[in-house]
Amino acid sequence: MTIGHPLLSVENLTMQFGGLRAIENLSMLAHAAQVTSVIGPNGAGKTTFFNCLTGFYRPTRGALTLSHPKRGELRLDAMRSVDVARTAQVVRTFQNIRLFPRMTVLENLMVAQHNTLQRASRFSIAGALNLASYRRASEQAIDNALTWLGRLGVRDVAEKAAGDMPYGVQRRVEIARAMCAGPILLCLDEPAAGLNPRESAELTELLRSLAKEQGIGILLIEHDMSVVMKVSDHIVVLNHGKKIAEGCPAEIKANPDVVSAYLGEDDDSYTDEPMPHERSAHA
Ligand SMILES: Nc1ncnc2c1ncn2[C@@H]1O[C@H](COP(=O)(O)OP(=O)(O)OP(=O)(O)O)[C@@H](O)[C@H]1O
Known part of the structure; x- marks a missing residue:
């Protein structure tokens, strides 16, 4: 890509x-290969934007076009949510964690690969007969799941019930599950909500490297400005459903409309220590 x-x-x-x-x-x-954040006060329209993008809402007007590297231009606004994920490879996570709490972490990631396994089972005949093609596909799905759990630093909890895991681990498992589905555009709705400052800083590093290494686009909704200002290549600011600004983090921090509508004059929460990637870039 x-x-x-x-x-x-x-x-x-x-x-x-x-x-x-x-x-x-x-x-x-x-x-x-970039992180684009969508920020703004409560009720600004951020989640509605994700819902339009991922087929949950049919927009009243406008076009959402994905340039798919293999499938060409795809109009997301005309697709069902299942096709947005499967065909367009636009995958999302939600504000509230949506893992199956009683399943193991690994099982949660296998469910995310249900479509691939269903195709390999030729809608159950090969699966029922346990044919080699189906066995191979299941082994690949397990490998894929374990690879992503490893990449997200949570492989050691693969066999544990997802609902028993600490909040920060569940957030990582959700991202691993989304990555298992092979996204080219990953939409994350408040992935840092409920994380402590150390977990948020680690998440920031992780998202940056995922975008750069995998070449995927990441769209991020996030209220934690310490994350947004460090992770984003580009930021779009909404207020009452309208775009009031866009630009790089430095431009957004300095924009008086954004300061008065959202960031506030005294908010210095995003001016703390540089991230490891920033330190190494200047070393
Ligand atoms: N299905 C719906 N029916 C009616 N109104 C809705 C619906 N979904 C969202 N809204 C309204 O649209 C506006 C934008 O809501 P949205 O959830 O997109 O904001 P947000 O920026 O994601 O807020 P937050 O940061 O609190 O999550 C709000 O006024 C909300 O009440």
């Missing part, structure tokens, strides 16, 4: 609920 390639193009997106316009005429781009 080309680095910096425009992966997602949002044009004049509007989402109306009766008399309420949750998103108004939003246009923006997200690129491969």
